[in-house]
Amino acid sequence: MRNISDLIEHYLKQILQNSSEGAVEIQRSDLAEKFSCVPSQINYVISTRFTLEKGYYVESKRGGGGYIRIQRVDLPSLEAVQRHIHQTVGEQIDQTAAEGLIYQLEEAEFLTEREARLIRAAVSREVLALKLPLRDEIRAKVLKAVLIALLAR
Structure with a gap:
């Protein structure tokens, strides 16, 4: 059983x-009513699962006629994806940002579910049991190398 x-x-x-x-506008209260939950539950889902790192742009207007607009940010071409990887990863990357990038590439079908799981395992803080900032630097190098190799197929 999945949670709310x-x-x-x-x-x-x-x-x-x-x-x-590729975008949707919703009213927080309408969605909360549909799922029989509080509006803060809607905020939680949007703020944790629809982030820019995961490939979504969220715009929110509060108040009486307020809304939440969620737009998918698609990665257009392999070259653009490779540029995006270099810009996002840089010289170091923390685990949350790395997982967001992997998620985005999986959602855009540049990575299979299995590839994404393997990469997540390889760059996890449990595997890279080093002190910061060395851990984030090693994670960046491994992540870039693996992603570029996989996407060059």
Whole structure:
């Protein structure tokens, strides 16, 4: 059984996928009512699962006529993805940002689910049991090398 956050995320991704514009505008209170939860649960899902690192742009307007607009940011071409990797990773990257990039590449189908799991394992803080900032530097080098090699297929 999936939890309420998973259900809300799945619902939002489904309506995003069906949107011709690649964007959706929702009212927090309407969505909360649909899932019988508090509006803060909607905020939690959006702030943790629809981040820029994961390939989403979120715009929020509070108040009476307020809304939340979620837009998918697609990665267009292999060259653009490689540039994106170099810009995102840089000389060092923390685990959260690395996982966000891996998630984004998996969602855009540049990586398979298996490849994403393997990369996440290889760059995890448990495997790279080093002190900061060395851990983030090694993670960046491993992540770039693996992603560029996989995407050059």
